[in-house]
Amino acid sequence: xxxxxxxxxxxxxxxxxxxxxxxxxxxxxxxxxxxxxxxxxxxxxxxxxxxxxxxxxxxxxxxxxxxxxxxxxxxxxxxxxxxxxxxxxxxxxxxxxxxxxxxxxxxxxxxxxxxxxxxxxxxxx
Ligand SMILES: [Zn+2]
Numbered sequence: 562x563x564x565x566x567x568x569x570x571x572x573x574x575x576x577x578x579x580x581x582x583x584x585x586x587x588x589x590x591x592x593x594x595x596x597x598x599x600x601x602x603x604x605x606x607x608x609x610x611x612x613x614x615x616x617x618x619x620x621x622x623x624x625x626x627x628x629x630x631x632x633x634x635x636x637x638x639x640x641x642x643x644x645x646x647x648x649x650x651x652x653x654x655x656x657x658x659x660x661x662x663x664x665x666x667x668x669x670x671x672x673x674x675x676x677x678x679x680x681x682x683x684x685x686x
Contacts, residue, residue, distance in 0.1 A: 572617035576610040583607030650676045 586603030589595040646655040653673035660667050660680065667680040 569617050569621050572613050572620075576613035576617070579606045579610030579613065583610060648673060648676065649678060650674055 583603045583606030586599045586606060588603075590597055590599035590603065647653065648655055648669070648671040651671060651674040653671060655669060655671065659670055659672055661670065662668070663679075668677060669680055670677045
């Protein structure tokens with residue numbers, strides 16, 4: 562997660578530098594000491610910066626989507642039926658809201674006694 566954020570920040574910084582120098586080159590091309598060829602360099606640099614911004618945005622959105630999939634797509638081990646799920650320690654009926662995926666394993670957080678434990682293959686309730 563932190564890697565994603567760092568990559569996004571680095572991407573934006575690189576893009577900002579490219580766009581900044583790109584604009585400077587285009588601007589410089591119109592000055593007395595500038596050359597028309599600078600417009601091409603400026604456009605390439607600015608375009609590259611915009612591509613990076615676009616790519617980072619899309620990549621970040623994809624990362625958010627995939628993490629949401631992990632949260633909502635809960636694969637219950639074995640043939641655990643949601644109707645018969647009860648808390649190990651207090652026996653309270655658990656809903657799907659009580660289950661969350663932690664490091665790829667389904668974790669139960671009981672809303673009644675606030676016990677947190679991993680859902681196992683062999684439910685004893
Ligand atoms: Zn409980």
